[in-house]
Amino acid sequence: MPGHRWTWLAGALVGVAVAVSWTTAAPPEPKQPVDWVALNPAFQGATFVNDPSTCQTCHDDVMARYEHTRHAKAYAAGGPTGALACESCHGPRSAHVNEPTGALALTSARAQSAVCLQCHQGGPRMGFKAGPHLAGDASCTSCHVVMEAKSERALLAKATERDTCYSCHTEIRAELGKMSHHPVREGRMACSSCHNTHGSTPALLAKATLNDTCFTCHAEKRGPFVWEHAPARESCATCHVPHGSNQRTLLSAKDPFLCLSCHSYGGHINLPRYNRTSNPYGNGCSNCHLSVHGSNHPSGAKLTR
């Protein structure tokens, strides 16, 4: 794949980059305005105050931290909802100013998320409302803290993406601590490298299937091949566990026992040891059957070449 094949793309991107730089500074209107009364009937009759300094009177400490967030910067020249910063997300607060109680709080996950989705519904979040996270009462604010920049990006509830996910998926932290693991704990990958947490796909994978997700980085195993290994074509998880394993290369069991779970052709293939140093040593069966993801050799039917 010579580099010059992509020159046209670079040129196009330059044009796009220059073009977008002339676009107006005015933010677009939200496509899904919130019906505040539907979210909480206590909003009935409330109006927008449109004055953050009023909020600051009582919430100065919170707003000081908020000042460093991406949202604060985005709202610096006016909130995209037509209201100013605070009420874009907290709704019309006139009633709250008159009687500062928690009556206007949004308690359900769906109500909290509806506020965020008024601007963030598109792209990878298209399936969020129908996805398993929200169905399991995990709202946007379960993982994001809008009022404080605790993370370098994405206003996450914890300093890193993995720590945010570990809040609920503690067993995954344990798996990623195993010796064979993807480099998540080293910070070279993130949970979102493989998962779209805002989606609705099975296991919230970033791609339509597990294999497509794995091929993002392991395209050398994508094939297709002359000789396919059918279980591998169907799912990488037939032999691998993605988060961590005590076996080499994230295998789900120790080879040769992993291979012997499915193969009993006779002779050497049926034992962990059959007069072969190359069977119980090193990579086990794949010392010789090394093209386990598929072979492109005319004599590769047994995935040995």
Added chain:
Amino acid sequence: MKRIIAIAAALLAAPAFAQTPPPAPTVRVTGSITTGVEQVDNSSGSSKLTEYRDLRDEFFVPTFVFRAADSGSRTYFDVSGSNVSRADQSIAAELSRPGAFSIQALWNETPHNYSFKAVSPYIERAPGVFAVPATVPITFKRLATGAADAPGVVASDQLVADFQAAYLKPAPLGVDSRAGRFAVDWRGDALALAVAYDRLEKNGYKWGFGPIGDRPPRTLNIQLTEPVDYRTGNLTLAAEHQGRGFQLRGEYAFSDFANGVDTLRWQNVYTTAAPGADFDVWDRLVATSGARPLPPDNSAHTVTGSAGVDTPADGRFSAMVSYGRLLQDATLLPYSTFPGALAVSALPRASAAAEMTTRHLSADYVVNPGRLNLRAYYRWYDLDNDTPADRWQYVTSDTSNLDGSVTFLNKRVSIGHAWDRNQAGLDATVRLPRRSSLGLSYEREAIGRAFREADTTEHVLRVTLRSRPAGWLSTRARVVVGARDGGEYNNEVTHASYWYTQAEATGFNNPALTFDNHPDMRRYDVSDRARRQVDFTVNLTPRDAVALSAFVRYRKDDFDSDVGPSQPLADTALAEAAATTPGDQLGRLEDSRLRYGLELYVEPNPRATFTVFVNYDLGASFIRSLEFNENNKANPSTIATAALGPWTRRGSQWSADTDDRTWSGGLGTTLQVVPDRATLMADYTMSLAAIDILYAGFGVTNWDGTPFPPNHEFAFPSNPPDIAEDLHVVNLRLEVPVRQLAVILGYTFEKYTLVDWQQQGTGLSWVEPVGADTLLRDTSRSHQWGNRLFNLGTYLAPGYTAHIGFVGVRYRF
């Protein structure tokens, strides 16, 4: 890649020239930079310490952040990085105007070090072409049967050891990944457009093997390094329209993988070419080199359309359809080193011509009438294999037969494995008082497979109860019951992968006439499966500053498929057509997973936090198999009392019961030891793994119960040594801020230990080193070269004790 970076830099600068000057300076700049010097002490030099990291004794920039925001034009420019100048550096830059556009450039490097102690005699003469400075002058040039421990073979082992002592040299064994991304998003009132280009390069060497042919025991296998020179380019174009309450999105993705080295070629260290030939004359012809294809260039196109629309009753419908093509057409190597000896040496086609088509539909609908939450989904995925199913000669060896010919009877068809999946489910959750809920869900998944033993249909029922009996206490319990039905298991499906004629189907090992896998085998991915799963989680927040959570999860899969005795030869005219299997299911029979854990977080005051967590993970599996002689499938009675016996004999069964246990845990604290003057961050984490395998049956004993001696070619211990892998990590970090500066002192201690019989060359009953651990020999001392492994070394990434110190400063602006 440099060109891409230069273009990315130009693009990032472009808007600055394009902008009209702002009316007033409203730019605010913030950021920080941390820099310092690191010192590393790695007791064994193990690559495991730096498996995915670059640690060096040098001055570097661990982190930097630069943010500029122009509130007038609402334009922001951020650039940040970590481990700058190192092999694990990351740099990210973004120019954006929220709601208008975003231009991103990312750069990530990740090392993957496999070993710093691997050794090999090979020299890479050209990309992918490996030669040795000399060959081994072995005297025992035979692959046919012969007496074990014959003086010639033992002497030849010593010659190999001497060769290794003379010619082994360090071999690089690691792959560096470099990933770049450039993306532009533009958002207008009616349309949002996105263009992204991702490029991933991987360069280095991983371990590989060079089998001369594939036919043990005549395989001359050698472990060597395999070059990695991969480049993957991904281009994604997307357009999205956002209306009031609905979104439409179209996306095209093109992925192009290229391998800079198409073929691995290596010299056979044991051979010297006959005059004018590319083979050596032993008791047969043996190729003087081997060749195998490396991962082929390939590409994938995917077109995706998706939509989402809000519906009444706080509902939402979202759907996605996609169509993909996978293509691979690499030029094929010849059948073997000796294609001329084949009846038909021409390949049915010169290139792979491999193609697949994927189609995918996914739809989700959620609605919330009253206290109910209803969610329904349907997914369909179809993978068609369009690769031609040609007939191939299939040569088993790059060595000739004793008569000078090569094996060709093993005729194979490249059948097109394909599959499709239909999945549908319905979740219903009713909200109960006190923020509790009860959920019930049902899912049906049906998978159809071409050229596999079974299609499967699975029904899964889940019941979930969430409760919050008190404001400080919440629980979640879930029970999952699944039943997968593999239907009628078709053992004969593999017949389609052979094309013997009836005239050729006379051998006693004829998988087209008899069977491939043992008929009692049920492959666990397509067998019946009964799944039982129980999860329970409890969260307690007795005080604002205290949070405790605990969980237990147990899942058990039972693959019992009602296997009984069968007569696989019943439909043949063979004399032993009534031969019967023992009828005990073979393969993976059970698989279970028990996990529990506890986590405590305490924040006694704003200046101190403490966390503790501990997890236990036990994976258990049980497999059973049966040893039999593949050369007597059609006439099992003739080997009724042989050690390598018939497939009808229950006494040849063996089993392996594996427990894979991991304890992991940690402590952590962030403590302002001097309020606002000095902050200490400390943590300790550990992962203690142990795997034990209880092996029983054939291998421990012969079929009649007679114990095998440890050096018998089939012998395997009833309790092979436990595998243990432990890691302890302590991190200490002290930060002392002085105005905009902060002095940082860091110290890390790591201790990693590893005991694994599969990576071990000594102290085991079945393997012994000859001269060094780079030549391992089976203790059965067979004459066959296939029981030796010329390798890169044992414990390639051994245990270590490491100390890492860091002294630096951070400057905030």
